[in-house]
Amino acid sequence: MLGSKLKKSKQRDAILEFLKSRKDHPTADTVYENVRKEFPNISLGTVYRNLTLLADIGKIQKLRMGAAGQDRFDYNTVLHYHFVCKKCGAVLDMEMDNLVNVDHFANKKFKGRIDGHVAFFYGLCEKCLAEEGKEL
Ligand SMILES: [Zn+2]
Numbered sequence: 653m654l655g656s657k658l659k660k661s662k663q664r665d666a667i668l669e670f671l672k673s674r675k676d677h678p679t680a681d682t683v684y685e686n687v688r689k690e691f692p693n694i695s696l697g698t699v700y701r702n703l704t705l706l707a708d709i710g711k712i713q714k715l716r717m718g719a720a721g722q723d724r725f726d727y728n729t730v731l732h733y734h735f736v737c738k739k740c741g742a743v744l745d746m747e748m749d750n751l752v753n754v755d756h757f758a759n760k761k762f763k764g765r766i767d768g769h770v771a772f773f774y775g776l777c778e779k780c781l782a783e784e785g786k787e788l
């Protein structure tokens with residue numbers, strides 16, 4: 653069992669609890685700012701290491717944002733899609749069916765093996781879209 657090899661850590665538990673309470677996919681910085689209230693001596697590096705570890709053992713999901721900014725972390729590890737707002741940078745969960753056919757399409761002319769895919773949708777979130785309407 654993977655979990656049993658892991659030394660218990662109150663800090664790691666606090667990081668996990670914090671993520672569980674959030675639906676907005678916080679960055680390591682945001683997790684740090686909040687966990688620090690309970691553990692004033694914790695460092696950003698420790699927070700980042702624990703987040704990466706939790707992602708490695710599948711407890712959380714790490715969203716690699718690439719050019720869209722810092723990595724985000726998600727308590728929900730079930731396959732789901734994300735939307736990134738180009739204006740405010742919000743990362744939102746999409747309510748939609750999984751694109752099960754995408755892997756099949758991709759495999760058609762690919763000689764290796766496809767195990768999955770990552771997809772981000774982008775545009776303006778509801779809030780930014782409403783603000784844009786007001787500015788015009
Ligand atoms: Zn927005």
Ligand SMILES: [Zn+2]
Pocket residue numbers: 677726728732733734744745
């Ligand atoms: Zn999510």
